[in-house]
Amino acid sequence: GISASAAAAPADEPIQVIKPAANINLGLVDLGKKLYFDPRLSKSGFISCNSCHNLSMGGTDNIPTSIGDKWQQGPINSPTVLNSSLNLAQFWDGRAADLKEQAGGPIANPGEMGFSHTLAVQVLETIPGYVREFRQVFGKDKIDIDQVTLAIAEFEKTLVTPNSRFDQWLLGKTDALSENELAGYTLFKESGCVACHNGEAVGGNSFQKMGIVEPYKTKATAGGRADVTGKDADRFNFKVPTLRNVELTYPYFHDGAANTLAEAVDIMGRLQLGKKFTDAENAKIVAFLKTLTGDQPSFALPILPPSSDTTPRPQPFSK
Amino acid sequence: GISASAAAAPADEPIQVIKPAANINLGLVDLGKKLYFDPRLSKSGFISCNSCHNLSMGGTDNIPTSIGDKWQQGPINSPTVLNSSLNLAQFWDGRAADLKEQAGGPIANPGEMGFSHTLAVQVLETIPGYVREFRQVFGKDKIDIDQVTLAIAEFEKTLVTPNSRFDQWLLGKTDALSENELAGYTLFKESGCVACHNGEAVGGNSFQKMGIVEPYKTKATAGGRADVTGKDADRFNFKVPTLRNVELTYPYFHDGAANTLAEAVDIMGRLQLGKKFTDAENAKIVAFLKTLTGDQPSFALPILPPSSDTTPRPQPFSK
Ligand code: HEC
Ligand code: HEC
Ligand code: HEC
Ligand code: HEC
Ligand SMILES: [Ca+2]
Ligand SMILES: [Ca+2]
Ligand SMILES: [Ca+2]
Ligand SMILES: [Mg+2]
Structure with a gap:
């Protein structure tokens, strides 16, 4: 009965x-998706957001605590990015107010992507495909880290899973x-x-x-x-x-x-x-x-614009 | 002039x-695509084929020599998997006759995925979504490593880049x-x-x-x-x-x-x-x-079937 x-x-x-994501800026989402998948935002050139928040696997890494730069063992479990736009704050302890504030963290975290905001922006500025796309999306000549985190956050807003x-x-x-x-x-x-x-x-x-x-x-x-x-x-x-x-x-x-x-x-x-x-x-x-369990994000694997001759190369094994 | x-x-x-790929078994390709993106074929649960042959980046890792299990520095540059079906043999020294023979290598290579064929198959056999899909594709009750490498190789056959x-x-x-x-x-x-x-x-x-x-x-x-x-x-x-x-x-x-x-x-x-x-x-x-530079592979990011309670867990930090 x-x-x-x-x-x-x-x-x-x-x-x-x-509810499905609303009020989404599609140009921003497309750029943010590329950045989310781009390991060049890490020192090693090997780790992207998607390494620890794998969108093929529910937006997590399915490991007790994450693997970071140089295989460092992280201190805490990687939460899913799915529906994270609905959180009252980001991180287990809520130390980031929102997704944009959060996205700056891992790039510069020595135990995660091991890079710096300045270096990440330097890499992006030497990649012609990114220079063009940032200019299209933001209408400005220079790339800055705020644009980077804004684009990633906008992409993350699309990662809701309706229809369970x-x-x-x-x-x-x-x-x-x-x-x-x-x-x-x-x-x-x-x-x-x-x-x-x-x-x-x-x-x-x-x-x-x-x-x-x-x-x-x-x-x-x-x-x-x-x-x-x-x-x-x-x-x-x-x-x-x-x-x-x-x-x-x-x-x-x-x-x-x-x-x-x-x-x-x-x-x-x-x-x-x-x-x-x-x-x-x-x-x-x-x-x-x-x-x-809802509908998982469905989109084409992003194709990343290639580095140019002047793009600083990844440093996976340097001290 | x-x-x-x-x-x-x-x-x-x-x-x-x-030429575009021909005579492709679509069921096999779909299964192979999942396996290609699945880090559970590695000991750590962190490294998939796509880690070193990133299809967002021309089928390579863009690093001089690859990063393997536990951040081991590999001995040689990772070649692209794009158009690799056209090679007379696989690897820089041609030690694998074809893509199927090749695909068994990295899973069991201690410096790459650090796993074993037996363990990889054990993992797959405890994942209900895979059990169903292997049965559909191969019409058999048991999964074996030959099926795994055959499916990956069939997926790789689709990775040609026409229309340059x-x-x-x-x-x-x-x-x-x-x-x-x-x-x-x-x-x-x-x-x-x-x-x-x-x-x-x-x-x-x-x-x-x-x-x-x-x-x-x-x-x-x-x-x-x-x-x-x-x-x-x-x-x-x-x-x-x-x-x-x-x-x-x-x-x-x-x-x-x-x-x-x-x-x-x-x-x-x-x-x-x-x-x-x-x-x-x-x-x-x-x-x-x-x-x-030709048309890059274009397909939806595969969604992987979840592990079950009995699936052996990844061992990223064990000796
Ligand atoms: C008083 C608040 C509270 C109550 C009541 C509560 N939970 Fe939780 N739940 C939490 C907190 C806080 C965590 C995270 C704890 C941690 O990770 O250390 C959590 C975590 C979980 C998790 C793990 C989620 C993950 O992704 O790690 C599950 C599953 C869960 N709760 C289910 C339940 C169920 C089922 C009940 C009822 C039997 C329940 N919770 C009752 C606060 C609560
Ligand atoms: C090396 C692994 C790793 C990488 C790389 C990584 N993250 Fe995380 N992420 C984590 C861990 C671990 C946490 C939890 C940290 C905490 O709460 O203290 C986290 C937390 C988050 C959260 C908060 C979710 C919540 O519910 O609180 C978001 C959103 C997020 N990451 C997005 C990203 C983005 C975007 C990137 C890339 C710019 C990224 N992560 C890169 C491991 C990683
Ligand atoms: C006698 C055979 C031979 C000739 C002639 C030759 N190549 Fe090569 N080429 C090779 C071999 C073998 C390699 C790989 C060498 C290695 O990696 O150690 C290679 C590698 C390359 C690479 C690097 C490809 C990669 O992905 O690493 C480029 C680019 C290239 N050749 C372009 C050229 C150009 C341009 C010419 C003419 C000026 C040329 N080759 C002439 C045999 C040849
Ligand atoms: C840890 C990095 C790493 C992983 C993981 C990895 N590979 Fe490789 N792959 C390499 C390297 C390095 C070579 C070159 C080895 C050599 O020639 O001795 C290679 C060679 C190949 C080749 C030969 C290409 C050619 O032109 O000769 C193919 C095909 C290939 N890999 C596919 C795969 C598949 C399929 C998987 C997953 C089952 C995989 N790789 C996992 C790094 C990796
Ligand atoms: Ca978890
Ligand atoms: Ca806060
Ligand atoms: Ca190369
Ligand atoms: Mg050799």
Whole structure:
């Protein structure tokens, strides 16, 4: 039979339908897409945004903590860029206000792309194809890092994933979800998960403590939101991750320590809610979470303009 | 005025028009494309074929010698995969007979993807999306490495680059090349470059000694064809690289030591032909070579099927 949830009006639900990107500047998006895929924004010439936020794999690297310049082991799990425009702030601790502010970070981070803004702009300025495209898009003669981060951020705005089976159900297609999946959604709501995971992105809209009922044990050293605010009350508060496409963004948590959704759901139940789910309950919630996988970004692999004779060459092996 | 070359019938030319890929199995290509982009074929989960043969960048990494597992410095320059189906054999020394034989190499090479065929197949067998697709394509219940390399090779067959301006000229569009470019082509023919760089791929169809008139000085240790045949006469013989898309495949030579086309052309003239080109002649040849850039592969970024709970996880930092 049809469950109570299936009959509920979408307006009552704590999760909202995800909307396709709107008000997008297509010229800017096209330029930003190239930059997102261009490893010449890194010192080595080997690492692009897409290396750690692989759009073939849910916008993550599926590694516990990232590999950066010279194979350095990163301190924290790479979050998905999918639907990141919906976040209240960027990074696990929210230290960047928005995508444009965020995009400047990794280029100059010694543990990620290992480059500098000045060098990145120098590279771009010697690539005739980029010079032409920046001029077309911005109508200016000189490239600067603000243009670079603005273009990347505009591209990222297009990385929303509408049309998940859950969204179809929200929109009234009652047979889009199985009974098992609907039962999982009911558990998700009634257990209190929606207190933190709600809204269009099913997360991303608040900072919350990891380990409310029981402390979370980790070898990672991230202090969470307190690293930004300096306030003790914010210690171990992290931005609640979006659960959109969570099927694709393993491993889980800021330290990437949970390999499977079953493990993550079990830990969330116990640590955040003091609730031990049975295996059957856990499986239902996991089945529901998998209905949040939406249409993945679909576009042609960008072809990058070639370097010129004067373009500074990558330095993958220099000290 | 129209030069002699412009008036010549294409049939007389030592370079032939490149043909689009034919007799392609589309199901196989689609599977092979996913595998080509899948870093789970590497130990680290970070390196795919596309890392070193980036199809956004002419099918190479644009680094003198490649970066492999754990940031190991490779011994030799990564050749383009574009038009590699036209090669008489694969690798600089021709040690693989064809693309299928080649594709097994990097997965198990400790300095490249650092994995093993058994482990790669184990990973694929635990990914439901792959299990389904392999079964559809091969009609068999088990995945094996032969299927993997066959699919990748079939995808690579599609990576031809027709419709370069030079091909348009060969096909009779006399204004497809400038006078300067045509003069470069005439120099390329009359100087003797076409002795080695000819045919559909403008190379790729013979092994030739690097440094005929004058020895080539390099820190690289590759012995060339002699490493395969054991014959002294083959020492420092390398497969002549294709000059298709050579504008995109910098740096040049098996050691990646020449940063620019001008440098490569100068070295070729002196070492292979005992000929010192003037700057003007060199520039004309370079202008001609840039007309060999064809249509780059155009396809949607593949979306990879997610791992399951039982998929062995990548080991980027283990010894
Ligand atoms: C070497 C790996 C690596 C590279 C390269 C990299 N990132 Fe990240 N990215 C990360 C990690 C790890 C985090 C989380 C850092 C944190 O929260 O402290 C992150 C965070 C982000 C976030 C915030 C998402 C959220 O939900 O908070 C965005 C957006 C993002 N990166 C986009 C980019 C862009 C754009 C580029 C290229 C200019 C890029 N990244 C390059 C690893 C990487
Ligand atoms: C009090 C707030 C709160 C509640 C309640 C809560 N979560 Fe979370 N959730 C978080 C925070 C914060 C994180 C990130 C923690 C970290 O990475 O250290 C998280 C992470 C997750 C993740 C991992 C996402 C990823 O990409 O790493 C999953 C899955 C998840 N929650 C599901 C659930 C489920 C299911 C419930 C209910 C049983 C639940 N959450 C209840 C705040 C909450
Ligand atoms: C770590 C870098 C790296 C990775 C990963 C890599 N390659 Fe290569 N590839 C190279 C290098 C370097 C060579 C030249 C080796 C030689 O000639 O000895 C090469 C040679 C080739 C060739 C021969 C081209 C020619 O003209 O001779 C083909 C084809 C090829 N690779 C395809 C692939 C495929 C398919 C994969 C993935 C299964 C792959 N490569 C993974 C670096 C890499
Ligand atoms: C006797 C044979 C021979 C002749 C003649 C010859 N080449 Fe080459 N060419 C080669 C070989 C072999 C290589 C690869 C050498 C290496 O990498 O060590 C090569 C490499 C090149 C490259 C670099 C390609 C790459 O992707 O690395 C260019 C450019 C080139 N040749 C252009 C020319 C030009 C222009 C001429 C005439 C001035 C010429 N060649 C004459 C055999 C020849
Ligand atoms: Ca902020
Ligand atoms: Ca994750
Ligand atoms: Ca090269
Ligand atoms: Mg060799």
